[in-house]
Amino acid sequence: MEGSPRIAHVSWGRIDVEGLGSGKDWKLFPGGGREWDWNEHGTRHTPGIRPEEISELLDRGATVVVLSQGMDLRLRTMPETLRLLEESGVEVHVAQTERAVALYNELAKTCPVAGLFHSTC
Secondary structure (H helix, E strand, C coil), rough: CCCCCCCEECCCEEECCCCCCEEEEEEECCEEEEEECCHCCEEECEEEECCHCCCCCCCCHEEEEECCCEEEEEEECHHHHHHHHHHHCCCCEECCCCHHHHHHHHCCCCCEEEEEEEECC
């Protein structure tokens, strides 16, 4: 299995992912990633990241998941999402986006990590 792609840069409204390009929000996992389309599963700032967003990360072999809260901590995570990760035996970290990116990049050096990253609010 390939490693998780590294995030090269994050700033308001933009995340650059090595080998994948630039975008506003990203869904990254071992072996790749794609831009994160909130409309796919109906994610909104409140109630937050939905359990449906996590299945692709688990299917790609992630043993650790990093969930960003946005630059201003406005993106929440539904309790059901955290419960699903816990029941799956996956370690989860929830943090402000810049902190989440730093943690994700560090974890990507040693383990199959996945993450959801939001570059605004």
